[in-house]
């Protein structure tokens with residue numbers, strides 16, 4: 220793999236021919252023949268499989284090809300012809316493999332056999348499924364005998380509703396609510412922020428709303444790389460005359476311009492669509508100030524309208540009948556002074572006033588956001604601030620309007636819906652107890668950050684991972700890697716080898732599973748599974764590929780076998796029946812949530828799936844006071860306060876266009892013009908001068924923290940970049956060694972990965 224940096228600003232649009240070339244390159248990389256494209260035509264279609272990439276909505280009436288460049292890469296990565304076999308594991312010790320990059324590890328392809336780690340040989344060795352299951356169960360039972368709270372059951376957001384439901388039940392019968400999931404690092408901030416203010420933990424927007432929306436306010440979400448199918452909705456809305464206003468420290472290409480690679484005319488004429496007509500480079504963590512500015516300007520416009528006897532700018536009827544707390548928020552906004560808002564947000568007053576003007580003119584508006592809002596100390600306040608702005612003009616619970624958190628993994632929202640949650644009150648424990656005849660634990664379980672803390676403290680003996688790459692995804696990598704191996708048992712259910720698998724407890728197993736694109740045949744025949752997308756619609760998914768190896772087992776099978784062998788006698792669950800026919804798992808879910816899943820097995824056959832009821836969509840507010848709530852943020856700055864010292868920079872940890880989280884597909888971040896390496900740091904020109912750096916120079920980053928732990932990384936090449944002064948960008952997961960575990964969002968514990976306080980220095984220089 221080349222490691223030489225090539226940096227050349229990208230001038231093209233998102234999508235377009237670059238996208239087609241990239242898809243072709245990745246097909247070749249996975250040794251797939253052109254017929255693999257046939258697979259893509261089944262992606263996100265009612266009779267096909269649901270993309271294993273992002274969670275963006277899948278329309279009922281589909282286009283000929285309902286996939287995107289990055290969805291194609293995700294598919295190819297799963298259906299790759301490459302295999303990680305027992306011979307591979309024999310050839311390398313685990314210590315040697317620790318020297319490999321994330322890219323190289325996953326590039327070996329699909330894991331083919333269950334494996335057990337041997338400390339004697341420092342290698343993974345093949346093990347039969349029977350031995351693996353009984354060995355794991357023996358240790359889990361032993362730990363349970365000491366204290367069931369010393370085991371942790373992590374889930375990454377890809378597992379289906381069926382698997383997730385079984386998994387949470389297993390953990391609870393075992394005796395804990397230790398169910399951290401990838402959502403804890405992602406949209407947990409949403410799950411905490413939205414229930415308080417609108418009474419639901421998820422977004423309210425449906426795909427149809429994009430057909431009517433007048434204005435889209437987009438904050439901290441990189442649509443071109445992370446949810447490219449949404450570009451279709453944005454493009455169509457813009458063509459209809461809607462305005463998109465974007466706030467992002469970086470000028471992300473997908474938010475600027477797009478050519479639909481599936482539109483022959485656009486492709487041939489290179490006729491691109493401009494997406495955002497208003498684009499402002501907010502400082503990292505500056506969104507509360509920016510939104511406060513827009514809100515303040517909106518109040519001024521409303522005052523003017525009132526004076527002139529014109530139609531009010533505020534939706535006073537909505538505010539009066541549906542909300543609480545408006546007066547306080549209005550007073551808070553009026554009390555703000557512009558210089559401070561401009562300083563904290565980094566966007567000029569006149570620009571915010573222009574956005575407010577446009578917003579005041581728009582009959583309906585959608586607020587879209589992603590990790591740029593959720594991964595901050597005051598992420599919860601920031602999301603609630605965006606809701607304030609929507610509520611001021613009645614933009615929740617009407618057509619063409621709403622709040623739209625763009626979820627990450629393809630079923631991450633669904634996992635929470637079916638009980639993967641460390642907070643006992645988020646799961647219907649009484650009902651589960653009744654249904655399965657066991658005593659469910661009532662103590663709060665460990666979320667991701669608290670699980671990490673407990674592992675460091677030595678309070679965890681077993682970690683079971685249902686997918687994911689925990690050690691790469693979490694903060695404070697070095698500390699975590701060194702404590703990980705103190706655990707008694709580590710178990711990873713996975714499709715591909717990753718770095719987490721190279722840190723092993725005293726007993727360690729690697730259990731390879733079917734991917735969602737593969738045919739899943741059980742006793743009653745071929746199975747379907749279900750997922751929930753970002754707009755709260757449930758879909759079925761049918762695998763079509765021959766499994767990568769005959770030794771793979773489905774996730775429901777693996778979870779059922781572990782549960783049977785560990786807690787089989789302790790509850791009345793028909794694990795075998797469930798595995799034989801997944802429709803019976805859906806029946807059980809229907810019993811647990813009769814309203815949400817009524818007629819589950821019939822309704823899931825409906826093309827386009829079926830929607831979960833989201834009361835806020837109907838302006839029914841399931842909040843404590845039965846109203847939608849305006850809230851006042853705790854501060855104007857969402858980042859950690861680092862005082863007046865302007866040698867401290869805010870590090871934004873980013874995804875490239877060539878990765879899915881910790882899975883690195885390649886070294887081409889096409890839209891940002893960064894090719895050949897990921898060890899770069901994007902720096903503003905003035906900061907380059909200020910710190911005496913130079914383009915192409917190699918620098919170190921050192922975290923600023925007050926816990927006495929030194930966190931530093933070398934080897935970042937400086938790329939001059941259009942990014943606000945005082946902010947720098949570098950890639951996740953490489954930079955996770957720099958993020959202190961304690962720097963997380965208040966209220967949600969989501970690691971504050973979007974403004975990590977760091978210092979930059981020439982490599983080797985003393986700081």
Ligand SMILES: Nc1nc2c(c(=O)[nH]1)N[C@H]1C(S)=C(S)[C@@H](COP(=O)(O)OP(=O)(O)OC[C@H]3O[C@@H](n4cnc5c(=O)[nH]c(N)nc54)[C@H](O)[C@@H]3O)O[C@H]1N2
Pocket residue numbers: 272273274289405406438439440441442444445446466467468469471501502503504505506588589590591592625626627628871872873874876878879880881973
């Ligand atoms: N191809 C691909 N698709 C993916 C993923 C992937 O890795 N690859 N990951 C999936 C997952 S799990 C998730 S959660 C989503 C993540 O998708 P996104 O939510 O888009 O997450 P990021 O790429 O981490 O960063 C989001 C954007 O926030 C901006 N930003 C950073 N700080 C701030 C800030 O303070 N304010 C504002 N307004 N913006 C800021 C960054 O410049 C970046 O453009 O995508 C999902 N889809």
Ligand SMILES: Nc1nc2c(c(=O)[nH]1)N[C@H]1C(S)=C(S)[C@@H](COP(=O)(O)OP(=O)(O)OC[C@H]3O[C@@H](n4cnc5c(=O)[nH]c(N)nc54)[C@H](O)[C@@H]3O)O[C@H]1N2
Pocket residue numbers: 325375376377378401402404405406590594627628685686687688689691692693712713714715716717732733734735774872873874879880881882951952954955958972
């Ligand atoms: N600094 C920083 N850190 C971050 C973030 C950030 O923006 N900045 N983002 C955070 C976010 S939003 C998230 S969601 C987390 C992601 O954290 P995780 O969800 O833990 O990580 P992934 O990289 O998505 O997991 C990839 C692995 O999943 C396994 N896998 C793939 N498909 C399947 C399958 O079908 N079944 C099973 N069992 N396994 C499978 C493969 O072995 C693969 O190696 O990272 C978080 N960490």
Ligand SMILES: [Mo]
Pocket residue numbers: 401404405406626627628
């Ligand atoms: Mo995520």
